[in-house]
Amino acid sequence: SFEVANHEKLLYWWSGNTFGKHLYIGHAAHKVGNNKDEAWLDAEEIPKQIRLNRRNFSSLGSAYFSAQRILENPLGLRDSINYYYKYPALLPEISELSLKSYAQPSMGKPRFRKNAVKLTLSPNKVNKDQPPAYYVIYRFEGAKPGDFEDPRNIVGITPFNVNKRCVRFYDDTAEDGEIYTYVVTAVNRQHSESTPSKPHTVKRDGNRVRNIR
Numbered sequence: 001s002f003e004v005a006n007h008e009k010l011l012y013w014w015s016g017n018t019f020g021k022h023l024y025i026g027h028a029a030h031k032v033g034n035n036k037d038e039a040w041l042d043a044e045e046i047p048k049q050i051r052l053n054r055r056n057f058s059s060l061g062s063a064y065f066s067a068q069r070i071l072e073n074p075l076g077l078r079d080s081i082n083y084y085y086k087y088p089a090l091l092p093e094i095s096e097l098s099l100k101s102y103a104q105p106s107m108g109k110p111r112f113r114k115n116a117v118k119l120t121l122s123p124n125k126v127n128k129d130q131p132p133a134y135y136v137i138y139r140f141e142g143a144k145p146g147d148f149e150d151p152r153n154i155v156g157i158t159p160f161n162v163n164k165r166c167v168r169f170y171d172d173t174a175e176d177g178e179i180y181t182y183v184v185t186a187v188n189r190q191h192s193e194s195t196p197s198k199p200h201t202v203k204r205d206g207n208r209v210r211n212i213r
Contacts, residue, residue: 015058132186
């Protein structure tokens with residue numbers, strides 16, 4: 001049997017042997033609070049691993065086994081993970097697929113439905129026979145688009161491969177009296193975003209949405 005290696009040593013080896021492929025680090029959530037190795041009895045073990053991963057430029061993300069163990073929240077694991085994943089993240093592009101990006105998608109005029117701002121998303125006419133894999137919905141505070149690189153501005157990501165020409169998204173976090181600008185991008189199977197749609201700026205006014213522009 002081999003001597004147990006710590007995460008930092010493994011990360012160094014993994015990142016040096018990716019052979020040009022994406023690297024996603026696996027975390028043994030099932031061992032937290034349930035292993036003879038004392039490291040797994042420390043509530044900070046996986047948070048420390050996450051911080052090490054994020055300092056490594058080869059690591060593109062994490063995977064956890066198992067989801068059930070996270071839900072059980074041993075040693076506050078689920079709470080720790082929630083801290084490190086406050087905002088949505090976009091998947092890295094798989095450029096070797098060499099797929100063409102989608103054309104600029106359309107977004108209908110926002111409405112107020114089901115106690116939320118309803119957005120209707122549809123592909124560009126040139127892509128009508130092959131809808132996007134999914135859409136990314138951005139919401140910026142104020143009357144104009146802001147920073148697309150800031151994950152705090154991602155209000156939603158639609159389910160993958162819905163395969164519909166028209167997709168509806170409901171933003172139930174819009175606050176009364178606030179002005180927001182919505183923009184959407186269409187994403188292909190290699191996770192490349194399209195050019196952003198034309199923006200829609202609205203103000204939530206009670207049980208209705210007032211379109212500003």
